[in-house]
Amino acid sequence: MSHKFFVPGEQIVDDKVTLIGSDVSHIRTVLRLKAGESIQVISDSDKLLTVRLVEVKAKEIRGEVIASEKLDVESPLAVHLGQALTKGNKFDVILRKSVELGARSITALTTERCVIKTHQAEKKIERWKKIALESSKQCGRTRVLQVAENIETLEIFCHKNNDQDLKLVFWEMEEKSFLKDLKLDREPRSIAVLIGPEGGFSLLEVEKAREYGFQTVSLGPRILRAETAPVVALALLQSLWGDL
Ligand code: SAH
Numbered sequence: 001m002s003h004k005f006f007v008p009g010e011q012i013v014d015d016k017v018t019l020i021g022s023d024v025s026h027i028r029t030v031l032r033l034k035a036g037e038s039i040q041v042i043s044d045s046d047k048l049l050t051v052r053l054v055e056v057k058a059k060e061i062r063g064e065v066i067a068s069e070k071l072d073v074e075s076p077l078a079v080h081l082g083q084a085l086t087k088g089n090k091f092d093v094i095l096r097k098s099v100e101l102g103a104r105s106i107t108a109l110t111t112e113r114c115v116i117k118t119h120q121a122e123k124k125i126e127r128w129k130k131i132a133l134e135s136s137k138q139c140g141r142t143r144v145l146q147v148a149e150n151i152e153t154l155e156i157f158c159h160k161n162n163d164q165d166l167k168l169v170f171w172e173m174e175e176k177s178f179l180k181d182l183k184l185d186r187e188p189r190s191i192a193v194l195i196g197p198e199g200g201f202s203l204l205e206v207e208k209a210r211e212y213g214f215q216t217v218s219l220g221p222r223i224l225r226a227e228t229a230p231v232v233a234l235a236l237l238q239s240l241w242g243d244l
Pocket residue numbers: 169170171172173194195196197198199200201217218219220221222223224225226229230
């Protein structure tokens with residue numbers, strides 16, 4: 001099986017592909033591939049490209065597209081997850097599961113009851129991006145889950161996601177409103193989702209989200225752990241309006 005690389009669109013021009021950075025050392029020194037050999041390339045489109053290496057240099061590798069196959073692995077539903085920071089390595093777990101369940105983006109949020117400090121979490125963003133990339137490769141996605149560049153507040157997340165078709169805050173105190181009962185004019189194509197930390201959202205935060213048009217929804221009568229809630233929410237959303 002040939003090896004898979006995610007390459008930004010601007011590095012592919014008229015079937016000519018340029019690989020730079022860590023991909024170069026991976027191809028040259030880890031995989032020891034030579035000109036004439038092939039790799040697979042994905043470029044945030046729905047295509048899997050087979051690329052034959054033409055020139056393998058120390059700083060740059062050039063190749064050409066020799067085959068292109070259309071893949072249908074991305075959900076028609078774009079879910080943008082606003083996930084409060086969680087303890088230990090739980091955020092890593094949530095990140096991986098979000099990739100598998102086809103989320104489009106994840107934003108780490110600092111909320112009232114978060115015990116993780118923003119400056120500690122900021123150091124993890126680069127690592128999260130790597131996890132998103134690796135997990136996306138592993139589960140055969142053609143788009144890498146986007147990890148927000150900054151840790152954001154709930155309000156900033158709400159503001160930035162103002163235009164999504166549907167805006168939801170999952171809240172364990174909500175008893176009446178369930179996903180399947182939401183009254184919608186048309187099928188949502190994009191959804192912003194808020195999930196709280198171990199300690200949950202405060203009432204003030206829920207009210208703030210409501211001001212921005214977020215609706216509170218329940219995930220059932222039991223309280224789910226912070227790392228379970230996003231998985232269940234994503235699976236349900238993909239099942240209702242996506243591709244699960
Ligand atoms: N504060 C709670 C637990 C929060 S669980 C407590 O300990 O009592 C972490 C997050 O998961 C919550 O903020 C919420 O977004 C989501 N969540 C967990 N269970 C839920 C449920 N039954 N319905 C809706 N959301 C839930």
